[in-house]
Amino acid sequence: MRIVILTIGTRGDVQPFMALGLGLKAAGYEVAIATQANYQSMVEGLGLEFRLLAGDPQGVQQQSGAYSKETVAAAAQLLGQILKDSWAACQDADAIVASPNARGATHIAEALKIPCFLGSPTPYGFTQAFASPWFPPNFMLGGGWGNWLSHYAVDKLLWVATRKTVNEWRISDLGLKPLSWSSPYKQLVRRGQVFLHPLSEVTLPKPADWPEQAHLTGYWLLPEAEATLSPELEAFLAAGEPPVFIGFGSMVDQEPERLTAIAVEALQKSNQRGILLAGWSRIDRSQLPDTVFPLESAPFGLLFPRLAAAVHHGGCGTTAASLQAGLPTIITAYGNDQAFWGKRVAELGAGPSPITREGLTAETLATAIAQAVSDPQMRSRAQAIGERLRAENGVSKAVKLLGDYLAAGTSS
Known part of the structure; x- marks a missing residue:
């Protein structure tokens, strides 16, 4: 058939x-x-x-x-x-x-x-x-x-x-x-x-x-049994505490340089290392300090379990991947169905309240990151959800x- x-x-x-x-x-x-x-x-x-x-x-x-x-x-x-x-x-x-x-x-x-x-x-x-x-x-x-x-x-x-x-x-x-x-x-x-x-x-x-x-x-998640992380990414992960992932997937930002600056400043304000995914926007690597690793793509199933938290646009696929990994998840919604998933993640107790793209500043993002990495109840709830999802x-x-x-x- x-x-x-x-x-x-x-x-x-x-x-x-x-x-x-x-x-x-x-x-x-x-x-x-x-x-x-x-x-x-x-x-x-x-x-x-x-x-x-x-x-x-x-x-x-x-x-x-x-x-x-x-x-x-x-x-x-x-x-x-x-x-x-x-x-x-x-x-x-x-x-x-x-x-x-x-x-x-x-x-x-x-x-x-x-x-x-x-x-x-x-x-x-x-x-x-x-x-x-x-x-x-x-x-x-x-x-x-x-x-x-x-x-x-x-x-x-x-x-x-x-x-x-x-x-x-x-x-x-x-x-x-x-x-x-x-x-x-x-x-x-x-x-x-x-x-x-x-x-x-x-x-x-x-x-x-x-x-x-x-x-x-x-x-419906793709198997990643044969996937690997690059040696450079492996070295970055091994060099310190688990970093925070920041990526906006298929969203095309009209101000990619400003978005990069916001992400870097938020990571610095919250005292976190970070991984910054380009997706369909551009990243100016010259803006990045040694504590932030630029990434074109990576298998989320391998990467996400090794992180402290995830910041992303709330697309259905990325939301599924971060929740399955048991990660506290911060959603910055650009449009489409993303605000729905941001609200749903917060209702589940697996992440802070979502941030709109218009409301995204270094201060609002730093506050959300600090909550996501330091709130033991949020981390426990995210991990419990991840365990149940991985059993499906x-x-x-x-x-x-x-x-x-x-x-x-x-x-x-």
Whole structure:
């Protein structure tokens, strides 16, 4: 059986599906991952088949917040091409696994009459338990039905923005009827769509009002058994107390030099050594003292357990990695779902209150770092969460659930 995985976005969005792909391949499935060109070498390096979808996620991050008539038109054009690429990528599929941001998956499954499974590293589903991770974090919703309405509003607004492009593609390429204005999520639930989310109930209990066929499998993390740290990084780690990690992943900061200066000053104010990850921003190495190690990339599974704390943007993948390592975690949210995870980490007692990018100064960061490295209750809570997460195997659970649904002939 051939399973095609459709996924787009930042590395934190895409990497869990690579981990799932490896698990499916080990279980005997033929697997192809259709994603964007940025990830081709990584997918193929894992021994998985790569298929191309349009778009440059780094370019999208660089243009984030720039809204105009031209950018809206460009986004619609890009979505149209992604849909066409997705259709081409799935022609030999027996089943599809996809993230919701790969908009075409359920439509393609409908046209080909094959099973489709959706999985999102960010909570996806209407609930009264918490507000939509994509809703403005400072908007007063009042909980309960206010939370539910935030999910509905985000789902509806996204459908308003994409409906014309999707329906044109459904008619011209898939030979399907156009869809109504009704909420896409509600349509999926009505027809019994199965959700396999790479999320853990350790960090986010499943809401009671989510459908039975929505599963939180545990995180989908890539194995790092053969990974190593560079000799230079090993020497830095051995030269003193465990350092603090600071990195903002796929976020592109408009002031990278100022961000570096803030990070260095905060480490000095809190009397900590540090590791500074470049990600998609730039680091001016001339700004760094000997107590701060610059890093282009590293396997988090090996690095994080050797650190004192982690400061990052709150992306779903990095949050999973720092919590699994049992690290006190400080989240500086740039946007997207990051404020949601920052609030959730603080609620779990595994880190201080999140800092917004606008509120990030050397003083606010130094205060948070000092709390994270010195609060014994916070460290104990983070370590307990890490132990429970390390006992899970989200990929194995997802593969078994998928196999069970396929055997029963149900998925959507």
